[in-house]
Amino acid sequence: MRLYLDAAATTPLLPEAAEAMRPWLEQEHGNPSSLHAEGRRAKLALDEARETVSNALGCMFGELHFTSSGTEAANLAIIGLALHNTDFARNRVILGAAEHHCVLHTRETLERLGYRVDLCAVNREGGVNPAALENLMAADVLLVSMMHANNELGTINPVALLADLAHSQGAIFHTDAVQTFPFDGGNMPETGADLLSVSAHKLYGPKGVGALAVKAGVKLKPVMVGGGQERELRAGTENVAGAVGFAEAVKWCQANPIAKATREAARDAFRRRLEQASPIVPQWTVMDSPMLGGHAHLRLPGISAETMLIRLDRMGVSASSGAACSSGSLEPSHVLLACGYSMEEAKEGLRFSFGKGISTSEAEKAAELVAEAAEEILKTRT
Numbered sequence: 001m002r003l004y005l006d007a008a009a010t011t012p013l014l015p016e017a018a019e020a021m022r023p024w025l026e027q028e029h030g031n032p033s034s035l036h037a038e039g040r041r042a043k044l045a046l047d048e049a050r051e052t053v054s055n056a057l058g059c060m061f062g063e064l065h066f067t068s069s070g071t072e073a074a075n076l077a078i079i080g081l082a083l084h085n086t087d088f089a090r091n092r093v094i095l096g097a098a099e100h101h102c103v104l105h106t107r108e109t110l111e112r113l114g115y116r117v118d119l120c121a122v123n124r125e126g127g128v129n130p131a132a133l134e135n136l137m138a139a140d141v142l143l144v145s146m147m148h149a150n151n152e153l154g155t156i157n158p159v160a161l162l163a164d165l166a167h168s169q170g171a172i173f174h175t176d177a178v179q180t181f182p183f184d185g186g187n188m189p190e191t192g193a194d195l196l197s198v199s200a201h202k203l204y205g206p207k208g209v210g211a212l213a214v215k216a217g218v219k220l221k222p223v224m225v226g227g228g229q230e231r232e233l234r235a236g237t238e239n240v241a242g243a244v245g246f247a248e249a250v251k252w253c254q255a256n257p258i259a260k261a262t263r264e265a266a267r268d269a270f271r272r273r274l275e276q277a278s279p280i281v282p283q284w285t286v287m288d289s290p291m292l293g294g295h296a297h298l299r300l301p302g303i304s305a306e307t308m309l310i311r312l313d314r315m316g317v318s319a320s321s322g323a324a325c326s327s328g329s330l331e332p333s334h335v336l337l338a339c340g341y342s343m344e345e346a347k348e349g350l351r352f353s354f355g356k357g358i359s360t361s362e363a364e365k366a367a368e369l370v371a372e373a374a375e376e377i378l379k380t381r382t
């Protein structure tokens with residue numbers, strides 16, 4: 001049996017979500033924009049899903065826009081705002097240096113549109129220091145984008161405070177909450193964000209559906225043009241089955257807050273066992289900052305993530321480095337580089353992320369396998 005410890009990359013679809021989606025994949029085929037009975041039923045299903053997701057996010061029904069992914073939501077938030085802006089005195093955008101690439105890679109487009117992009121430094125544990133943001137803030141900033149929790153390290157940012165700093169200079173605040181929704185197995189806390197991006201496949205919903213909450217009064221231009229779907233903000237026929245599955249997964253997470261405690265217990269058991277069994281002292285990346293319950297991020301100095309992950313995969317353990325894979329080899333993690341690690345260290349980051357199905361004994365078993373893999377790697381060197 002394999003041990004899947006990569007819940008931060010994606011989670012399996014809940015049977016309840018699959019069941020709720022089934023009619024919308026197999027029998028119901030209406031287009032929510034059509035006026036006839038089939039279309040109206042699809043529209044109703046979409047609206048019910050919008051109601052559930054917007055309630056959990058603490059936003060209004062009309063503020064929630066379904067997208068094809070968290071990536072699309074973040075792109076729409078950032079590029080859509082930049083495209084709409086006509087106040088050319090606001091020509092600066094601030095992005096966190098450890099953001100997901102769906103935020104960081106908007107930089108090129110922003111610069112082509114004439115914006116200056118500043119990256120806000122993070123501390124050694126990947127968290128944004130409010131003082132660093134305060135230093136960058138001025139009346140020329142259009143937008144600040146800071147993630148709620150870091151996908152590689154699990155560090156949680158004080159987003160409400162960061163939003164206040166952005167607002168104090170009249171800037172708009174976007175947060176990528178893909179890793180935190182639904183927070184603590186329930187609803188989102190108040191983030192203060194004007195724009196907030198989420199994704200279904202991190203919470204046992206389907207892949208290929210996300211959402212952007214846009215606070216009333218914040219104006220965006222669509223990035224994809226076409227029909228007037230999603231209040232004229234996101235053209236394209238809606239993914240009704242996806243939205244229904246997303247909403248069902250949200251309901252399940254709200255009804256099962258225990259899942260968070262289970263994840264945390266598994267993560268803590270993994271950490272304890274690895275401390276005992278590993279031939280190399282594990283260097284935990286996040287020690288002092290608030291962090292997600294299911295994340296463990298570490299380095300085993302001297303062992304590259306690539307070597308470890310390939311070996312673990314063969315042993316039946318699925319984990320990740322959080323870094324992108326290109327041309328068959330792992331790139332150094334841009335997150336660890338932003339935290340101040342060296343190029344070599346940035347290739348050593350290992351992320352184990354615990355979903356709801358992992359027991360503490362399985363987590364301990366995984367730690368023993370990591371220790372065994374480290375022993376074997378060390379042996380091949382002597």
Ligand code: PLP
Pocket residue numbers: 008009068069070071072100102147149150151176178179199200201208209210
């Ligand atoms: N933002 C963060 C923090 C993520 O972890 C991810 C997923 O890896 C994304 C955005 C992208 O979401 P999606 O896979 O739905 O495009």
